[in-house]
Amino acid sequence: MSRSQDAALAAALARMRQTLGPLAGAGRDGQSPRERIARPPRGPVPARITAAGNAIERLFIETARAAGASVETVPGLAAVPARIAAYLAGQGLAPRLHRAPDAFTRAVPFPDGTIELAEGPLPPEGGIALASAEAGLAETGSLVVRSGPDRPLAVHLVPETEIVLLDAGDVLPSQEALWERLRRAGGALPRDLTLVTGPSRTGDIEMRVEMGAHGPRRLHILLVGGAPEETAD
Amino acid sequence: MSLEVSARSFPEKAHEALGRERLQKTLGYLRFGSAAGRRAVMARFPEFDTYRDLGKAIKDHTLAHLDTYMEMFLEKAAAAGAHVHWAADGAEARAIILDICRKRGTRTVTKSKSMVSEEIELAEHLSAHGIRAVETDLGEYIVQIRGERPSHIIGPAIHLTKEDVEETFRKVHDDLPPGRPLGTPVELISEARLKLRDDFLNADVGISGANFLIAETGTVVLVTNEGNAELTTGVPKTHIVLTGIEKLVPTLEDATALLRLLARCGTGQDLTAYTSFITGAARPGDADGPEETHIVLLDNGRSRMLRTEFEEMLRCIRCGACLNQCPVYTAVGGHAYGSVYPGPMGAVLTPMLASVDEAGHLPNASSFCGKCEEVCPMRIPLPRMMRHWREREFERGLAPPAMRSGLGLWRTLAGWPAAYRLALGLAARVLRGRGREGFIRTLPFIGAGWTEHRDMRAPEGGTFLAQWSARAGRERRP
Ligand code: SF4
Numbered sequence: 001m002s003r004s005q006d007a008a009l010a011a012a013l014a015r016m017r018q019t020l021g022p023l024a025g026a027g028r029d030g031q032s033p034r035e036r037i038a039r040p041p042r043g044p045v046p047a048r049i050t051a052a053g054n055a056i057e058r059l060f061i062e063t064a065r066a067a068g069a070s071v072e073t074v075p076g077l078a079a080v081p082a083r084i085a086a087y088l089a090g091q092g093l094a095p096r097l098h099r100a101p102d103a104f105t106r107a108v109p110f111p112d113g114t115i116e117l118a119e120g121p122l123p124p125e126g127g128i129a130l131a132s133a134e135a136g137l138a139e140t141g142s143l144v145v146r147s148g149p150d151r152p153l154a155v156h157l158v159p160e161t162e163i164v165l166l167d168a169g170d171v172l173p174s175q176e177a178l179w180e181r182l183r184r185a186g187g188a189l190p191r192d193l194t195l196v197t198g199p200s201r202t203g204d205i206e207m208r209v210e211m212g213a214h215g216p217r218r219l220h221i222l223l224v225g226g227a228p229e230e231t232a233d
Numbered sequence: 234m235s236l237e238v239s240a241r242s243f244p245e246k247a248h249e250a251l252g253r254e255r256l257q258k259t260l261g262y263l264r265f266g267s268a269a270g271r272r273a274v275m276a277r278f279p280e281f282d283t284y285r286d287l288g289k290a291i292k293d294h295t296l297a298h299l300d301t302y303m304e305m306f307l308e309k310a311a312a313a314g315a316h317v318h319w320a321a322d323g324a325e326a327r328a329i330i331l332d333i334c335r336k337r338g339t340r341t342v343t344k345s346k347s348m349v350s351e352e353i354e355l356a357e358h359l360s361a362h363g364i365r366a367v368e369t370d371l372g373e374y375i376v377q378i379r380g381e382r383p384s385h386i387i388g389p390a391i392h393l394t395k396e397d398v399e400e401t402f403r404k405v406h407d408d409l410p411p412g413r414p415l416g417t418p419v420e421l422i423s424e425a426r427l428k429l430r431d432d433f434l435n436a437d438v439g440i441s442g443a444n445f446l447i448a449e450t451g452t453v454v455l456v457t458n459e460g461n462a463e464l465t466t467g468v469p470k471t472h473i474v475l476t477g478i479e480k481l482v483p484t485l486e487d488a489t490a491l492l493r494l495l496a497r498c499g500t501g502q503d504l505t506a507y508t509s510f511i512t513g514a515a516r517p518g519d520a521d522g523p524e525e526t527h528i529v530l531l532d533n534g535r536s537r538m539l540r541t542e543f544e545e546m547l548r549c550i551r552c553g554a555c556l557n558q559c560p561v562y563t564a565v566g567g568h569a570y571g572s573v574y575p576g577p578m579g580a581v582l583t584p585m586l587a588s589v590d591e592a593g594h595l596p597n598a599s600s601f602c603g604k605c606e607e608v609c610p611m612r613i614p615l616p617r618m619m620r621h622w623r624e625r626e627f628e629r630g631l632a633p634p635a636m637r638s639g640l641g642l643w644r645t646l647a648g649w650p651a652a653y654r655l656a657l658g659l660a661a662r663v664l665r666g667r668g669r670e671g672f673i674r675t676l677p678f679i680g681a682g683w684t685e686h687r688d689m690r691a692p693e694g695g696t697f698l699a700q701w702s703a704r705a706g707r708e709r710r711p
Contacts, residue, residue: 012536
């Protein structure tokens with residue numbers, strides 16, 4: 001901020017203070033801002049989370065599908081290559097994957113020659129990406145992705161089709177649990193933390209929702225280590 | 234004026250079909266926030282009303298301590314590596330942003346939808362100084378290449394049919410084969426996606442707004458459905474956030490509480506497809522992200538709303554619900570207001586941001602039916618505030634004589650729905666006779682003050698309410 005901006009800001013803050021009145025320890029409305037930051041109050045837990053009880057994995061599958069993603073559970077990383085091959089064949093897509101550089105994604109044991117793998121920046125026209133998510137949020141079916149040294153954000157935005165690995169143990173009930181986890185880990189946020197809820201979409205032409213605006217048209221989630229879905233209750 | 238651009242896109246031979254087309258568009262508006270859609274959303278989120286109270290309480294508390302939370306935010310954002318700037322008005326914000334762009338030798342800027350940048354006419358300012366500013370939200374892109382302004386705060390191109398978009402794309406994208414198929418929304422979206430890819434990957438600067446600013450962490454929260462905000466903020470070397478001070482909330486949990494309301498009221502989703510929490514610039518070693526992040530905090534009349542009868546307007550989270558449910562907005566469309574922020578929220582906010590002399594006619598574009606307040610997730614008493622404006626306007630003797638006599642009539646009619654509908658029906662018939670090419674330059678009696686400022690679209694056959702019930706009746710019959 002330049003010095004003149006600094007002075008203008010100080011003057012604006014002083015004017016605001018005059019309008020709002022003196023700030024006592026307990027806050028102008030009986031709630032102190034410092035206290036709120038130190039112990040952030042939470043809103044009531046949405047009924048859909050309470051109702052899910054321990055079955056938040058199932059709630060996640062349901063909400064992610066409602067948001068337009070496809071989801072399947074896989075017992076472990078070893079089963080991933082075959083599932084991906086089957087998914088791509090089912091969608092009529094060529095077996096060419098662009099692999100994100102994070103450790104979880106790189107741990108998928110692709111047998112030689114079945115799927116063509118590429119790394120580095122994605123082609124501008126999109127392609128198919130394989131990446132992993134930090135966490136999942138059952139309330140909304142969101143994937144939590146973040147920026148970092150081995151985590152290019154573009155991997156979640158540029159492809160036409162994105163396949164995402166999510167460890168079933170990382171499914172959290174809601175954003176509040178994510179904030180709690182972040183604070184426990186020291187509280188520092190990455191530059192970008194994005195909640196991805198279903199594929200990219202737009203309703204800008206005649207209010208009809210179509211998938212694949214600027215981001216992926218298809219979002220396929222592999223819930224690794226997730227309990228197999230039962231066909232009936 | 235932009236309205237004339239859209240007027241030209243109405244082919245004369247379609248005059249007969251205009252009634253149907255107009256109704257079609259109106260239904261488009263309603264599809265956005267239909268009562269059935271709202272009911273479905275509420276059924277999936279029974280806590281809705283509890284969260285409305287909570288949302289109101291969060292914003293009221295924040296506004297009571299706006300100075301404190303602003304300072305906290307600025308400190309935290311700077312600590313995370315962002316450069317923070319203060320702009321008292323639009324001119325200052327434009328100068329700050331132009332200066333950053335020039336220092337970085339900027340030729341192309343990508344923009345993700347930001348109503349604040351519309352408010353200060355940023356894209357025009359950059360263009361005037363030789364910097365190409367490309368809107369990347371599909372709706373914004375469409376209205377930009379048509380030389381128009383957004384007609385809705387959530388759906389900027391809501392006033393256009395897919396045929397309008399096709400015609401525009403064929404004209405503007407003249408490097409593509411003329412015979413290409415462009416008849417479906419999917420084809421149009423794919424073409425825009427392809428066209429904008431280059432700009433996304435090659436822009437020097439990305440400019441975004443903010444939906445929330447979190448004081449606790451110095452974080453900027455952005456929501457989109459297309460993914461364009463993430464491409465705008467994450468790919469170029471420089472990211473500039475331009476936002477109003479009323480976007481502040483204390484904590485991450487507070488942002489979460491408001492996010493539970495925003496998409497549900499805006500588009501009927503639980504959450505938008507992309508919700509980004511951006512904190513500072515890229516960290517050393519990050520695989521991508523901007524080297525430099527700037528946050529421009531804009532006042533532009535907002536702080537003088539504190540502790541006035543308009544303070545509650547600062548709770549607005551720009552969800553658009555009050556537009557979608559407003560009978561005046563859905564009948565005349567967003568352009569008729571001639572202001573950046575249309576509908577009930579715009580009628581209250583715009584005079585505060587500009588000067589009442591310029592935008593004083595807006596609060597009169599209301600039927601005072603109360604629907605807006607009923608649906609507002611932040612429980613903002615919009616009709617009451619519109620009345621405040623009108624009173625102020627009267628006190629200052631600003632209302633032109635025609636407006637003053639017209640207002641008395643509005644007031645009587647607004648309090649008496651049957652008469653209101655009857656008068657509106659009569660007016661519609663009068664207006665049909667007067668509309669040349671579907672547009673009306675002068676309204677008789679009540680509207681005279683209004684059309685001095687705006688062209689008003691001619692109603693096509695009966696009032697909207699009448700057409701709606703006629704249609705509903707038809708659909709009910711087997
Ligand atoms: S005034 Fe209320 S309903 Fe209208 S945009 Fe703002 S928050 Fe939404």
